[in-house]
Amino acid sequence: MYVQEYGSDSPLPNRRHVYLAYIDSVKYFRPEIKSASGEALRTFVYHEILIGYLDYCKKIGFVSCSIWACPSTKRDDYVLYCHPTSQKMPKSDKLRSWYQNLIKKAVKDGVVVERNTLYDFFLQPTSDRKASISAACLPYCENDFWPGEAERLLEKKDDNTSQKKEPQVGRLMRVAKRDDRKGNLEDNLEDILLVHKLGEKMRTMKEDFIMLCLQRFCKHCQQPIVSGKSWVCTCCKNFHLCDQCHAEELSAPLKDRHPATTKQKHAFQRIEEEPLPETDDGDPTMESKYFDSRIDFLKHCQDNQYQFDTLRRAKHSTMMILYHLHDSACSACHQAMDQRFAWRCLVCAGCNFCDSCYKQDGEKLHIHKLKQTEQQVLPNYTLQVSFVILS
Secondary structure, three states, rough: EEEEEOOOOOOOOOOOEEEEEOOOOOOOOOOOOOOOEEEOOHHHHHHHHHHHHHHHHOOOOOOEEEEEOOOOOOOOOOOOOOOOOOOOOHHHHHHHHHHHHHHHHHHHHOOOOOOHHHHHHHHOOOOOOOOOOOOOHHOOOOOOOHHHHHHHHHHOOOOHHHHHHHHHHHHHHHHHOOOOOOOHHHHHHHHHHHHHHHHHHOOOOHHHHEEEOOOEEEEOOOEEEOOEEEEEOOOOOOOOEEEHHHHHHHHHHHHOOOOOOOOOHHHHHHEOOOOOOOOOOOOOOOOOOOOOHHHHHHHHHOOOOOOOOHHHHHHHHHHHHHHHHOOOOOOOOOOOOHHHHHHHEEOOOOOOOOOHHHHHHHHHHHOOEEEEEOOOOOOOOOOOOOOOOOO
């Protein structure tokens, strides 16, 4: 499983956001039976792993998670090189159903506060939404659908296309809740047209773009409520306002208050919100050039023939991957080194030197100070059934 985590120190709109980029597995799970709930035991275990990860993200301060449910093809390897020939790849509807069942469990367990689609959450105007609709509001995650599609649309943009769209500009600006008096009209126009085209592309397949709220979000400004007070509607399900938007709600004319579609207005109840922790879990970052990206890992497996098409090969490949993960090479001589006596740079991540090179060149090896750290030798063990990567 490859994920992208954007912590509390990341800029908006990615702040405190998680993108579940790739999930891959090989069908060697045993016993191959059904669980008490009636689903396959393998599915039950994988769901629990993912729910456990989402619960971990929620507890350390992440507020949202996005997923692009895009199945791989029969000969397309996402993470693991060479799948068993007997393993079937799910179609789009089957994969969506798999995620929906996962989300239902997460909602029932209180891990997920609300489930939505990326299109409905960010691009669909509603009567209660006060924030303007902009492409700058969507989380920008590497290899996600919408950034690639947006870049393609911007490359295709020309003057003729812009002129054809100009009669629609007024309507689009009203839908996006934009005021042409604010900001640069040309920039607003380009952003609105991009959002419009992007919405047209995503609308027909919006169920593939899943948006999970791990914390409460304000329905007016669309921002997570990370501390202070929040206000919950006593009549509607999962309708929350932050303290500032609730104050604006009270000062608004009665006809514009929630819900805007009926004369009977709803009351709100105040809730004290515990401040969210910083997303840094305190554990040291473990870096490896083999795991920097999905492509790097897949290429590493292909170059070394680390295949997963049989159980025997899967066991060997997993043990070799663990060997490469824990036994890095010297940055000077590029030979395998004993981790117990490695010399590490305190500034540069992944900069390690073997004891022989340090004895030969000393501090001349590197511009920064080097420190020798002892590490525990990993015990021998046998992998039984599954292979899971968290990065």
